[in-house]
Structures are given as structure tokens and as C-alpha cells.
Amino acid sequence: MTALLLGYEDVERVRAFFIEPLGFEGEREVRDGSGDLTRSHVRFRDTVLMLDKPGAHNVLNPRAAGGVTHLIVINVGDVDAHHARAAGAGATVLVPPPDRPWGRDYEIRDA
Numbered sequence: 001m002t003a004l005l006l007g008y009e010d011v012e013r014v015r016a017f018f019i020e021p022l023g024f025e026g027e028r029e030v031r032d033g034s035g036d037l038t039r040s041h042v043r044f045r046d047t048v049l050m051l052d053k054p055g056a057h058n059v060l061n062p063r064a065a066g067g068v069t070h071l072i073v074i075n076v077g078d079v080d081a082h083h084a085r086a087a088g089a090g091a092t093v094l095v096p097p098p099d100r101p102w103g104r105d106y107e108i109r110d111a
Contacts (some may be wrong), residue, residue, distance in 0.1 A: 002047045007054035007061045007071060013038040014051055019111060021089035022048070022074070023082070044074050062110075079104040 001109040008014040015037065032038050040051045049072070054061040062069045076082040079097050083106045087093050090101040095107040 003050055004047070004070070004072070005052060005057055005059055006048045007056065007059035008051055009054065009063075010063055011040055011051050011053060012037040014110065017091070018042045018044075018049060018051070021086040021091045021108075023076075023085070047074070073105075079106060082106075083108060 006014075015029075019042060022044070024044045025044050026040065026049065028039070028041040029037055030039040038053055039056070039079065042049050042051065052059065054064060062068060077082055083093070083097050086106075086108055092109040093106065094109055097106040099102045
């Protein structure tokens with residue numbers, strides 16, 4: 001299993017982003033005293049993303065860092081169908097699936 005810790009201001013929104021458009025499964029939720037989601041684990045096959053508020057373990061939010069802080073690559077059986085699902089759910093598509101020497105892929109921006 002691979003686990004990555006990522007920092008997001010709105011853990012609830014990014015959790016929904018990984019589950020609905022991308023097909024991750026929700027595993028764990030931690031809420032604070034007011035009911036706000038402060039940490040969530042989502043899984044895609046053998047990879048777990050630990051979604052947390054910025055500052056946990058000194059992790060930065062990409063926007064606060066002023067750029068990209070991570071790139072996540074997942075393998076799916078049908079790139080075009082996965083792309084259509086993500087785009088249909090409102091994901092921001094940066095590069096639609098092109099034919100490349102290694103196969104087809106696409107790029108989206110996270111929530």
C-alpha cells in the first residue's frame with residue numbers, strides 16, 4: 001500500500017472530488033467538535049490519500065505554496081470512460097486524452 005498526505009483547506013469538498021469524479025472509495029473521516037471534516041482517507045486500489053488541513057505534519061496547500069505540490073498518477077482500465085466520468089462530474093480538465101507513445105492519459109486539476 002502507498003499512502004500520501006495532502007493538505008486542503010476544504011477537506012469535505014476535496015473528498016467528494018476524489019470519490020465522485022475519480023472513483024476513490026471513502027475509508028475514514030475525522031470531524032472536529034463543530035462537525036467539520038478535518039481529515040479523510042480515500043482509497044484507489046492500493047493507494048490511500050490522507051486528506052488533511054494544511055499544517056498537519058507541516059504539509060502545505062498547493063494554493064498557499066504558489067503552485068503544484070503533487071502529481072498523482074492512477075492507472076485505470078478505460079482512460080476515455082474515466083475521463084468522461086471526471087469531466088461529467090465537473091472536474092477541470094487540463095489535457096483531454098491524447099494518444100501518446102506509452103498509451104492514453106489525461107490531466108485534471110484537483111478541487
